[in-house]
Every structure is written in C-alpha cells, then in structure tokens.
Amino acid sequence: MQNADVEAGRNRSLVYFSTKSGNTHRFIQKLGLSAQRLPLNREEPTPRIEQPYILVTPTYGGGYAEGAVPGQVIRFLNDEHNRHLLRGVIAAGNTNFGEAYGLAGRIIAQKCQVPLLYRFELFGTDDDVAKVRKGVEEFWKRQAQSLTT
Amino acid sequence: MTTMQRLSRVDAINWNRLQDDKDLEVWNRLTSNFWLPEKVPLSNDIQSWNTLTQQEKQLTIRVFTGLTLLDTIQSSVGAPVLMEDARTPHEEAVYTNIAFMESVHARSYSSIFSTLCATRDVDDAFRWSEENPTLQAKSELILERYRSDDPLMRKVASVFLESFLFYSGFYLPMYWSSHAKLTNTADLIRLIIRDEAVHGYYIGYKFQQALAEATPERQQEVKDYAYELLLELYDNEVRYTESLYDEVGLTEDVKKFLHYNANKALMNLGFEPLFPSSVTDVDPTIMAALSPSADENHDFFSGSGSSYVIGKAVATEDDDWAF
Ligand SMILES: [Fe+2]
Ligand SMILES: [Fe+2]
Numbered sequence: 001m002q003n004a005d006v007e008a009g010r011n012r013s014l015v016y017f018s019t020k021s022g023n024t025h026r027f028i029q030k031l032g033l034s035a036q037r038l039p040l041n042r043e044e045p046t047p048r049i050e051q052p053y054i055l056v057t058p059t060y061g062g063g064y065a066e067g068a069v070p071g072q073v074i075r076f077l078n079d080e081h082n083r084h085l086l087r088g089v090i091a092a093g094n095t096n097f098g099e100a101y102g103l104a105g106r107i108i109a110q111k112c113q114v115p116l117l118y119r120f121e122l123f124g125t126d127d128d129v130a131k132v133r134k135g136v137e138e139f140w141k142r143q144a145q146s147l148t149t
Numbered sequence: 150m151t152t153m154q155r156l157s158r159v160d161a162i163n164w165n166r167l168q169d170d171k172d173l174e175v176w177n178r179l180t181s182n183f184w185l186p187e188k189v190p191l192s193n194d195i196q197s198w199n200t201l202t203q204q205e206k207q208l209t210i211r212v213f214t215g216l217t218l219l220d221t222i223q224s225s226v227g228a229p230v231l232m233e234d235a236r237t238p239h240e241e242a243v244y245t246n247i248a249f250m251e252s253v254h255a256r257s258y259s260s261i262f263s264t265l266c267a268t269r270d271v272d273d274a275f276r277w278s279e280e281n282p283t284l285q286a287k288s289e290l291i292l293e294r295y296r297s298d299d300p301l302m303r304k305v306a307s308v309f310l311e312s313f314l315f316y317s318g319f320y321l322p323m324y325w326s327s328h329a330k331l332t333n334t335a336d337l338i339r340l341i342i343r344d345e346a347v348h349g350y351y352i353g354y355k356f357q358q359a360l361a362e363a364t365p366e367r368q369q370e371v372k373d374y375a376y377e378l379l380l381e382l383y384d385n386e387v388r389y390t391e392s393l394y395d396e397v398g399l400t401e402d403v404k405k406f407l408h409y410n411a412n413k414a415l416m417n418l419g420f421e422p423l424f425p426s427s428v429t430d431v432d433p434t435i436m437a438a439l440s441p442s443a444d445e446n447h448d449f450f451s452g453s454g455s456s457y458v459i460g461k462a463v464a465t466e467d468d469d470w471a472f
Contacts, residue, residue, distance in 0.1 A: 020171055021354045023416075061178055088449075094413075096346030098339055098440035117449045122416040127426045135450025 014136070015049060016056035017073050024058050024092050026123040031133055038072050046076045052087045052143070054117065054136060059093040059104035068103040077112065087143060088117040090132065095121060162238040169358075172239035175351045179246045182344060186257040189337040191264040197330045198265040208393060209321060209331075210266055210274040215284050215389075216318040217258040219310060222288060223348075224251030226295050227307050231352065234300040240355065247348050254341050261334055283389035287314060290382055301363070304356035305375045305418060309382055312349035312414035313407070315342075317390050320403045323438040335438065342439070353417030360419070375418060383411060405431045 014035035018024035028035045035056070036047065055077075061067045077083050089112075091105025102119035109116040118135060120128040167173055201209065228248035235241035262271045278284055291314075294306035319342055326335035360368055386407055394400040409429040412422030 019174075020169075021350070021357075060174070061181070064181065094346045094350070095436065095439050096342050098343070101440060115449050122413060125412065125422055125426065131450055139450070 013049075013051055013053045014056055015053045015076075017058065017070050017076075019058060019070070023123040024056060027092065027120065027129070028056060030124065030126075030129045031136075033133065033136065038076055040072070042072060042075075046072070046079060046082075048079065049082050049085050052085050054088045054090060054139070055086055055108065056090045057092070057104050057108070059091055059097075059100070059102055061100075061103075064100070065103065065107060068100070069107050070104070073104070073108070077108065083112055086112050086114055088115050088139065090118045090120070091116065092120055092122070092124075156235060156238065156241065160238065162242060164239065167239060168237045169239070171351070171354060172237060172243055175347060176239065176243050176246065178347055179243065179250070179344075182340075182347065183250075184340050185253060186260040186337060189333055189340075191261055191333050191337065194265060194331045194333045197332070200330065204396065206266070206270065207274070208397060209325075210262065210270055211277055211393060212318045212321045213258045213261060214271075214274040214278040215281075216315060217255050218278055218284065218288060219314055219318075220251045220255035220258075222291060223307070223310060224248050224255060226292065227251075227310065230295050230303055231307060231355075234303060236355075236359075243351060247351075250344050250348075254344070257337055257341065261337070265334075281389075281392070283385055283392060286385050287382060287389065290378070290385065294378070301356065301359060301371050302374055302378075304352050304359070305371070305378060308349050308353045308356065308417050309379060309414050311345050311352065312417050313379070313411050314382065314386065315345055316406055316410040317386055317393070317403060320399075320406045320435065323435050324399065326441070327434040327438040335441075339439070339441075349414065349417045353419065357419040372420060375415075375420065376423070379411060379415065379423070383407070402432050402435070405429060406435060 014028065014031075014033055015038065016024055016028050016035055017038040018026075018028070018040075020040065025037065028037075036049070036053075038047065039045075055073070057070060057073050059068050060070055077086070086108075089105045089108045091102035091108075093100070093102035093104070095101050097103070102116070105116045105119060108114070117139065118128075118132055120132070124132075164173065198206070225248075228244045228251060232241050232244040232248075235244060291306045291310050294302045297303065319338060322331060322335045322338040325331040360371060363371065387404065390403045390407065391400050394403050405428060408424035409431050412424050412429060415422055
C-alpha cells in the first residue's frame with residue numbers, strides 16, 4: 001500500500017458480515033461505501049484484506065458473550081494479517097438485549113484494541129446511515145493525519 | 150394470493166438436516182435464554198410496592214393485565230396459527246418454543262400479582278381489561294388477521310404484536326426502574342423484552358422469506374396492508390396510552406417509545422421505518438433502564454466518547470480465538 005493513498009484518505013474500506021436475514025448487508029447498501037462481505041458459507045476460505053478497514057458485524061445470541069461474535073468473523077480475525085489492519089468496529093444489535101446490545105462489537109474492540117465506533121439496530125435508520133457515513137469519513141481523515149504527524 | 154407450501158404430513162424431525170440454518174440459530178438462542186419467574190426474587194419489591202400511591206398501583210396492575218392478554222393471545226392463538234403455516238419442521242419446533250415462553254410470560258404477571266398485590270385489586274384489573282374498549286380493540290385487530298386465510302398477514306400481525314403492541318406496557322416497569330422502584334419486577338420484564346426481540350426478529354425473517362416469493366403486485370399489496378394495519382393499531386394504541394397514562398402525565402413520553410418500537414417492528418418485516426427521529430427520541434433514562442449495568446453509550450463518531458473507550462471486560466470463549 002502506498003503512503004500517499006493513506007494520506008489522501010483513499011483506500012478507506014469496510015469489511016462486513018451479514019447473516020441470511022441480511023440486515024447488516026442492507027445497512028451497508030444504504031451507506032453506499034465500498035465494502036467487502038465475508039462469506040456466509042463456513043466452507044469458503046476467509047478473505048485476506050490488503051488495506052486498513054473498519055469491520056461491521058451483527059451480534060449473535062441473546063445476551064451472552066459466548067457465541068456473540070459470528071464464527072465467520074472470528075475466523076477472519078484469527079488471521080493475524082487481517083487483524084493488524086483492523087482500525088475500528090461497528091456493531092448491529094437490538095436494545096432489547098440490554099447491556100448485550102451490540103456485544104459483538106465490544107468483544108472485538110477489546111480483543112483487538114480498537115475503538116467500538118458505533119452501534120445500530122436491525123438495518124439502521126436514515127439517521128444511523130448519515131452518522132456513520134460522516135463518522136467513517138472523518139475517522140479515515142484523522143487516521144491519515146495521525147500517520148503524517 | 151400465493152399459496153404457500155405447508156407441511157402436509159408429519160415426519161420425524163431431523164435437526165442434522167436443516168433446510169434453513171436460521172431455524173437452528175434461533176432455536177439455540179431461545180433455548181439458551183430459557184427462564185422461569187421463580188428465578189427473580191420478586192418479593193424484594195414488596196417494600197417498594199408499598200411506596201406507590203393507590204393510583205400508581207392500579208395503573209401498574211392494569212398495564213400488566215393488558216400485557217397478560219397479549220401473551221395469552223400469542224401463546225394460544227398466534228404461535229399455533231404460525232405453526233400451521235410453517236414450512237420446515239424446525240420452524241414448527243421454534244413456534245412450539247415461542248408458544249411455551251408466551252405462557253411463561255403470562256404466568257409471570259400472575260407471579261408479580263400474587264407477590265405484590267391485593268387479590269381484590271387484581272380481580273378489578275382483570276374485569277377492567279375485559280371491558281376496556283381500546284384493549285379489546287387491539288386484541289380484535291390481531292385476532293382478525295390470525296383468523297384470516299392470509300399467511301403473510303398472519304405474520305405481519307404477529308410481528309406487530311411482538312415488536313410494537315407490548316411497548317405501551319413495557320414502558321411503565323422501565324419507568325419505575327429508572328426511579329429505583331420495583332427493580333426486581335423490572336429484571337423480570339427485561340427477560341420478557343429480550344424474548345420478544347427474538348420472536349419479532351424470527352417471525353419477521355420468515356415473513357420476508359415468504360414475501361420474496363410473491364409476485365411484485367402481491368408484495369406491494371401486503372406492504373400496503375401492513376402499513377395500514379400498523380396505523381390502525383397505532384391510533385388505537387395512542388388512545389389506550391392516553392386512557393392509562395394521562396392521569397400520571399406520561400402519555401407524551403410513552404408515545405415516543407411507541408414510535409421507536411413501531412419503527413423496529415416495521416424493520417423486522419424488512420420495511421422502512423415510518424416515524425422520523427424527531428418523534429422517536431425516547432427519554433434517555435428509559436433507554437438506560439433497558440440496560441441497567443451497561444457502560445455509557447458508544448457513539449464514538451459524534452464525539453460523546455473522545456477517548457478510545459473500549460468498555461468493561463467481557464469473558465469470552467478463548468479457544469475460539471487463536472490470539
Ligand atoms: Fe411474550
Ligand atoms: Fe413473544
């Protein structure tokens with residue numbers, strides 16, 4: 001990757017996982033930012049990412065840490081190369097789960113030492129989409145700045 | 150109308166041969182969430198209950214009676230009609246779990262009553278529920294769809310019950326909890342709220358699967374019917390809310406909670422939310438009451454947490470994570 005690209009804020013990208021219900025996929029579509037989907041099928045090889053990215057993931061289960069992060073996401077992050085390019089995480093969930101709302105995001109943030117950037121419910125409202133679009137853009141700008149200083 | 154393939158014969162269920170992975174995922178989620186009211190020490194709320202005024206007690210009992218009616222409908226009519234429409238044996242099995250948990254929910258309200266309330270006050274509230282026109286109207290609007298021969302609208306009605314109609318009631322225990330009252334009762338209600346989220350999500354998912362197979366004309370028709378039903382339920386829900394909460398001055402705040410949850414019900418069906426964010430700004434203390442021991446919100450983007458707040462430690466299964 002070229003440093004010039006990073007400085008210009010290019011190469012920003014999202015990686016996401018979405019189950020068959022497709023809520024997270026729909027959120028990504030509404031964002032309209034370039035994004036790579038992790039394979040749903042566990043038999044498929046997990047992709048290798050070549051640039052810094054933000055991960056968007058749903059939360060599984062009904063409030064327990066065990067199983068909250070989808071297995072496909074764990075497999076992807078178990079690849080050290082992928083993990084080192086992770087810059088932040090956005091998690092989907094439901095406030096009905098109380099403190100476990102977006103729990104997958106909290107677990108990943110903690111394990112990978114990156115910020116949990118945002119949480120949204122189901123496929124996100126227009127407000128969520130606007131906030132994340134703006135937030136992601138500013139986030140990459142700040143990242144680029146911190147690299148040049 | 151599209152005819153859906155129902156299960157016409159009974160074969161032994163094989164959970165190792167799934168037609169839809171979602172069935173097992175949700176089954177596992179529901180079974181690991183299983184609970185009984187005995188788990189919650191409701192009697193610790195007796196002292197707190199006695200601090201409520203007679204009017205507040207009556208409101209609380211009425212609200213819980215209304216919730217009991219919805220759980221009873223879902224257990225004895227809703228889940229069984231969905232079972233008839235099931236397209237995989239595993240889907241059918243998930244509805245048996247939902248039906249049973251609705252009975253547990255309905256049972257729980259009676260546990261609250263027998264622990265905290267005077268028998269006569271409870272009897273009065275049940276009589277009130279049988280005569281209250283707006284409560285009866287919402288029950289009738291749902292039952293009408295359950296009795297219809299339209300499997301898609303049965304699921305729509307069911308998701309509205311699960312994800313929208315309960316919330317005029319759920320508001321009150323969250324309100325008490327935010328005032329440090331009836332906190333054990335609130336713990337129990339939070340278990341119910343968690344279950345209802347999975348129910349609404351799953352039935353909504355099955356609805357979307359079935360709708361995707363319909364013709365574009367039929368899809369549009371169902372979507373129109375769904376919004377129509379939501380608005381009809383909403384108008385009635387506003388009247389129900391006023392009849393309960395006007396006297397304690399909470400109606401406007403409850404309505405925001407209704408808007409917020411109506412949007413989520415629509416999203417569970419795959420439809421766009423209806424109410425703009427200007428009317429879904431639920432009082433933060435109510436949102437906080439939904440997750441009592443959570444750390445502050447994680448809106449990193451809007452700068453509410455400018456440092457890299459990573460949150461409190463959560464134990465995870467480390468063998469899954471190689472690093
Ligand atoms: Fe219920
Ligand atoms: Fe339910």
